[in-house]
Amino acid sequence: xxxxxxxxxxxxxxxxxxxxxxxxxxxxxxxxxxxxxxxxxxxxxxxxxxxxxxxxxxxxxxxxxxxxxxxxxxxxxxxxxxxxxxxxxxxxxxxxxxxxxxxxxxxxxxxxxxxxxxxxxxxxxxxxxxxxxxxxxxxxxxxxxxxxxxxxxxxxxxxxxxxxxxxxxxxxxxxxxxxxxxxxxxxxxxxxxxxxxxxxxxxxxxxxxxxxxxxxxxxxxxxxxxxxxxxxxxxxxxxxxxxxxxxxxxxxxxxxxxxxxxxxxxxxxxxxxxxxxxxxxxxxxxxxxxxxxxxxxxxxxxxxxxxxxxxxxxxxxxxxxxxxxxxxxxxxxxxxxxxxxxxxxxxxxxxxxxxxxxxxxxxxxxxxxxxxxxxxxxxxxxxxxxxxxxxxxxxxxxxxxxxxxxxxxxxxxxxxxxxxxxxxxxx
Amino acid sequence: xxxxxxxxxxxxxxxxxxxxxxxxxxxxxxxxxxxxxxxxxxxxxxxxxxxxxxxxxxxxxxxxxxxxxxxxxxxxxxxxxxxxxxxxxxxxxxxxxxxxxxxxxxxxxxxxxxxxxxxxxxxxxxxxxxxxxxxxxxxxxxxxxxxxxxxxxxxxxxxxxxxxxxxxxxxxxxxxxxxxxxxxxxxxxxxxxxxxxxxxxxxxxxxxxxxxxxxxxxxxxxxxxxxxxxxxxxxxxxxxxxxxxxxxxxxxxxxxxxxxxxxxxxxxxxxxxxxxxxxxxxxxxxxxxxxxxxxxxxxxxxxxxxxxxxxxxxxxxxxxxxxxxxxxxxxxxxxxxxxxxxxxxxxxxxxxxxxxxxxxxxxxxxxxxxxxxxxxxxxxxxxxxxxxxxxxxxxx
Numbered sequence: 001x002x003x004x005x006x007x008x009x010x011x012x013x014x015x016x017x018x019x020x021x022x023x024x025x026x027x028x029x030x031x032x033x034x035x036x037x038x039x040x041x042x043x044x045x046x047x048x049x050x051x052x053x054x055x056x057x058x059x060x061x062x063x064x065x066x067x068x069x070x071x072x073x074x075x076x077x078x079x080x081x082x083x084x085x086x087x088x089x090x091x092x093x094x095x096x097x098x099x100x101x102x103x104x105x106x107x108x109x110x111x112x113x114x115x116x117x118x119x120x121x122x123x124x125x126x127x128x129x130x131x132x133x134x135x136x137x138x139x140x141x142x143x144x145x146x147x148x149x150x151x152x153x154x155x156x157x158x159x160x161x162x163x164x165x166x167x168x169x170x171x172x173x174x175x176x177x178x179x180x181x182x183x184x185x186x187x188x189x190x191x192x193x194x195x196x197x198x199x200x201x202x203x204x205x206x207x208x209x210x211x212x213x214x215x216x217x218x219x220x221x222x223x224x225x226x227x228x229x230x231x232x233x234x235x236x237x238x239x240x241x242x243x244x245x246x247x248x249x250x251x252x253x254x255x256x257x258x259x260x261x262x263x264x265x266x267x268x269x270x271x272x273x274x275x276x277x278x279x280x281x282x283x284x285x286x287x288x289x290x291x292x293x294x295x296x297x298x299x300x301x302x303x304x305x306x307x308x309x310x311x312x313x314x315x316x317x318x319x320x321x322x323x324x325x326x327x328x329x330x331x332x333x334x335x336x337x338x339x340x341x342x343x344x345x346x347x348x349x350x351x352x353x354x355x356x357x358x359x360x361x362x363x364x365x366x367x368x369x370x371x372x373x374x375x376x377x378x379x380x381x382x383x384x385x386x387x388x389x390x391x392x393x394x395x396x397x398x399x400x401x402x403x404x405x406x407x408x409x410x411x412x413x414x415x416x417x418x419x420x421x422x423x424x425x426x427x
Numbered sequence: 428x429x430x431x432x433x434x435x436x437x438x439x440x441x442x443x444x445x446x447x448x449x450x451x452x453x454x455x456x457x458x459x460x461x462x463x464x465x466x467x468x469x470x471x472x473x474x475x476x477x478x479x480x481x482x483x484x485x486x487x488x489x490x491x492x493x494x495x496x497x498x499x500x501x502x503x504x505x506x507x508x509x510x511x512x513x514x515x516x517x518x519x520x521x522x523x524x525x526x527x528x529x530x531x532x533x534x535x536x537x538x539x540x541x542x543x544x545x546x547x548x549x550x551x552x553x554x555x556x557x558x559x560x561x562x563x564x565x566x567x568x569x570x571x572x573x574x575x576x577x578x579x580x581x582x583x584x585x586x587x588x589x590x591x592x593x594x595x596x597x598x599x600x601x602x603x604x605x606x607x608x609x610x611x612x613x614x615x616x617x618x619x620x621x622x623x624x625x626x627x628x629x630x631x632x633x634x635x636x637x638x639x640x641x642x643x644x645x646x647x648x649x650x651x652x653x654x655x656x657x658x659x660x661x662x663x664x665x666x667x668x669x670x671x672x673x674x675x676x677x678x679x680x681x682x683x684x685x686x687x688x689x690x691x692x693x694x695x696x697x698x699x700x701x702x703x704x705x706x707x708x709x710x711x712x713x714x715x716x717x718x719x720x721x722x723x724x725x726x727x728x729x730x731x732x733x734x735x736x737x738x739x740x741x742x743x744x745x746x747x748x749x750x751x752x753x754x755x756x757x758x759x760x761x762x763x764x765x766x767x768x769x770x771x772x773x774x775x776x777x778x779x780x781x782x783x784x785x786x787x788x789x790x791x792x793x794x795x796x797x798x799x800x801x802x803x804x805x806x807x808x809x810x811x812x813x814x815x816x817x818x819x820x821x822x823x
Contacts, residue, residue: 028685029628029659033692036699042489042707063485071483076816078481085478086471091456091464092673095435128522128705133705139560162703167535279486280710301429308432308531308557310704311522316674317711 040158041398050398056394057416059407062210062375063279064342067409072342074277076335081287090316094303095165097126097285098319104326105285108242109253110260111270116289123299124287126309126314129279130240131159133269133286137236138289139306140299141201150236151192151202153177155400157210160203161236174202177212182368182380190227199232206239206268207252208374211402215245217372221255227264233257236267243275245374247343249336258305265289272322274375275339281318340408346375349408353377356417364424377403385423393419433552434793440531441791449605449789450807452797452798455604455770457675457736460804465736467671482712483591486642489698491520491679492713498720499664503633503647507618510654514687518681518695519701520708523667524634525553527680528778531630533700534682534693535595544595544630545587547571549773549795551632552602554597566590571606576775577707578608584621592626598634600662601646605797609639609692609768615649619656629660637669639769641737643730659683666716668770669733670799675712701805740770750812757820770801780818788814 038046044060058069065411066072096102102124106117116122127133138207141148152166164171174196175188195204204224209215228235237256243249259266271284286303290296307313325331354369369377381389381401389395395416397403408416432437437453451462459465490496496518501511510516521527533565536540544563547555547570567720568590569582572762598618601607622629623701630648653660665678680697684690701708719725744764751761764772766802774797776784784790790811792798 019823028689030538030682030684030689030693033689033696036695037491039698039702042486042702046488061461061486070487073481073483077484079476085474090466090470090674092454092667092669092697094433094439095432128709131702131706132704159703159706165701166700174605264587273486278484280484280707282705282707282709298428304432305429308435308525308559309527312525312553313435313674313676313710315522315676315709 005125008045009167011182014127014331030038040185042395044398047390051396056396057407057412058396059404060396060398062274062278062404063067064274064407065408065409067411069407069409070122070321070409072271074332076325076338077321079331079334080321083324084320087387093126093313093319095307095313096126096300097314098316098323100284100323100327100394101319102126102285103325105270106287108249108326109239109287111250111253111257114260114400115410116260119338120293121290121296122287122418123296125287125300125303128270128285128311128314128320129273129282129284130238130269130271131163132282132314133271133284134160134163134238136286136287136306137267137269138169138301140303142167142169142255143196144302145201151204152195153189153205153209155211156203156205157238164347164381172200176209177214177378179380182214182378183371184216184220186216190223190239190364193224193227193231193233196231199234201234201236202228202257203236203238204256206237206242206255207227208241208376210374211376211398211400212239212375212378213372213374216255217371218254218258220238221258221400225259225264228259228264230261234267235264238269240269240271241274241374242270243336243339244343244346247347249275249339260289265291269358272318273287276322276325276335279338282319283318283322333341346405349413350377351415352410352413353405353408356414357421360417360421361423362421367396375404375406377405379403381420381424388423389419395419437791437793438588440785441647442466444789444791446789448485448810450794450802450811451764451793452520452790452800452802455592455668455799456813457671457770457801458804459667460739460806462802462804465626465671466585467732468809469719469725469732470670470715472725472728472729475713478716482714487520487713489672489701489706489707490518490694491708492710492717494717494721495520495677495713496679498717500811501630502720503636503650503662503664503681504654505644505647505651508651508654510683515684515690516684517559517684517690517697519694519697520713521663521678521680521701522705522708523676523678524632525557525665526708527663527665527678528554528557528632529704530563530697530700531663532557532563534697535607536561536563537700538698539595542589542593542595545590545627546597546601547583547603550597550599550606551554551725554632568596569606571773573775574731576608576773577766578614579628580610582615583592584617587618587621587627588625590625590627591630595624595628595661596622597630597632598649600631600636600649600772602635602639602697604634604769605793605795606773607767607769607771608773609650612652615652619653619658622657623656629658630658631662633662634665635668635769636731637733638663638737638740641741643733654683659685670719670729672712676709676716677712677716681695725793740800743800743805743808744772745804746808747800747811750809751815754809754812755816769797770798772798774798774815776815776818780822783818783822787817790814
């Protein structure tokens with residue numbers, strides 16, 4: 001069989017043989033494809049699942065676990081599923097998704113009595129959870145503000161970089177995390193906001209910053225909002241943890257409400273993955289505040305036009321669950337109770353972890369464990385220390401030292417504290 | 428303000444119409460004889476099983492549900508197929524056909540930057556949007572012959588031959604959308620010949636497996652013909668129509684490679700592309716498919732229901748054909764209605780004529796002359812025949 005190396009198409013090899021003969025391997029088109037790097041976050045769970053050790057602990061991916069380390073399906077969700085079972089309609093949703101779900105979702109972010117809602121000034125579509133909402137926005141930004149860039153905090157959820165990159169929007173960073181204090185580098189952050197060209201696009205985490213758990217205070221948010229006004233910047237909020245941070249969804253939306261009070265026209269990505277435990281259902285919402293109803297209609301039509309060649313219309317099941325829950329006052333009450341329960345458990349684990357570490361006589365300060373908020377704790381551990389945790393103690397987390405507190409239980413917090421102490425005690 | 432979607436916009440307009448004889452032959456969603464949406468019994472059974480089991484809702488891996496990926500590739504190629512046995516196919520769960528096509532387009536853009544995709548003229552309206560948004564250049568090959576209301580086979584072969592070597596050729600595995608015109612098995616062989624000659628890469632869109640003829644295996648024969656030749660190719664699958672799972676958004680992208688090692692690498696790159704699009708795919712539909720296809724009893728039930736659905740469509744085709752032939756005295760040959768296959772029929776009506784169908788007769792269809800037989804009841808065949816004859820002869 002003659003082998004020909006194609007010029008101009010790297011890596012393709014033509015093996016000629018009888019055309020039509022069974023099993024004649026004709027051209028190998030994909031030989032030049034390299035294996036992709038493992039996703040740093042989702043790859044952790046893969047590794048965890050493959051580990052046979054009985055002591056293994058998964059504090060990698062941000063998926064809530066109960067105190068037995070088990071995934072949780074909320075009662076309100078189970079009840080909603082019972083109600084929608086036998087649903088006689090699996091027809092395509094409109095491109096913008098479930099209208100009911102979107103309406104209820106906007107109330108959560110913008111407030112039940114928001115004038116913006118009454119005046120129909122919000123362009124909103126159902127999206128594929130938080131990722132999908134961010135990606136739709138990034139594509140929208142590229143199409144309609146083609147010369148813009150996105151300012152992304154350091155650090156941020158790793159996938160933010162992938163999303164804006166694949167949307168071909170150039171990225172800049174702004175200071176956020178202060179390693180020395182394990183808190184917010186507010187001064188540098190404000191400098192970066194001031195120094196960015198007027199009218200820049202900024203990605204902000206509305207609450208429970210991922211991965212650091214470090215949020216601006218209310219006063220700090222007001223200053224940020226003010227400076228955004230001065231500079232005419234655009235604020236895009238990624239809100240993946242509403243309800244999960246403090247236990248109170250209204251409180252967790254405070255940053256957004258401050259910006260809205262100040263008259264900003266914001267964008268917002270919302271996700272039900274964590275706060276309703278609907279991870280695998282991929283339910284979320286993208287909203288963009290507009291100057292008037294007409295503009296909102298136009299913007300929504302463009303968002304739909306971006307969604308059409310990506311997935312045509314969004315999946316129905318999770319959306320039905322959400323609208324069933326939020327549309328029923330009793331179910332909604334139950335949900336609020338369950339969300340608070342999850343947030344409280346995490347806050348309890350933060351306290352327990354810190355106390356354990358202090359009891360072990362750690363030379364380091366672990367104050368940040370209880371100061372930080374939400375699902376994640378940015379421990380301050382180095383990649384090497386994290387690797388030791390994994391190799392020696394079968395504890396799985398991302399190499400940036402981010403601990404998913406949702407994976408901490410009364411059963412494993414002692415083991416975890418001990419392991420962290422062992423790898424950090426020599427400083 | 429973005430223009431209304433040419434396909435999904437039709438249903439919106441239909442909903443707004445209050446005329447009693449209105450008929451929605453727009454979007455390709457199956458309807459029963461009573462023109463009601465249809466949730467397959469086998470799907471209800473599967474969902475009940477799932478409800479009883481009370482499974483969790485954790486994230487799927489980026490590539491989707493493993494059980495689903497396994498059964499979907501086997502359904503397409505046959506479990507005993509060499510490709511499956513040798514693990515040479517990279518399968519990733521996608522957001523129905525659209526999402527799977529988009530993943531493939533992104534893969535093409537990344538690894539074959541500058542290579543073109545050849546798409547049939549006409550083709551499903553969203554194909555162009557997908558390649559445009561993925562920044563993959565495309566051009567058309569002749570497909571539909573208005574004179575015969577059939578396949579322009581010679582045009583198709585010429586255009587595929589004339590394209591630069593190493594182009595991707597988008598083929599509809601069965602039940603071509605919008606025309607309903609499929610190549611014969613002999614024609615498929617010739618198409619495969621010319622693709623191999625030109626070192627093109629076949630790229631199948633399989634949205635109607637089982638729906639076209641009523642048989643899952645028969646409808647996969649074009650794809651399996653290419654597999655038997657040892658060719659590498661891509662296939663996007665959808666369960667929207669054949670399992671009625673439209674809104675669950677369940678499908679898959681399959682890349683058949685020359686070795687299992689290459690398939691692993693390709694799969695990893697598909698994952699890399701999916702992560703910044705939606706992180707991981709929705710679970711519900713995947714579980715339904717895995718349960719139905721993976722359970723012999725449910726699988727049999729499914730095959731029966733599919734035959735019923737395909738059977739209803741064949742019978743309205745016959746009734747429509749009979750009505751047209753009876754009412755049209757000109758001797759025009761309406762047999763293309765019978766020869767075309769699947770959910771859609773290309774009537775041969777032009778823009779203006781299609782508009783007349785809507786404006787005068789309240790028959791909603793797409794402007795390219797496509798009608799969805801899935802939306803036609805035998806009770807309305809005569810009315811439709813009247814509308815078509817009026818539009819065809821009285822409007823130019």
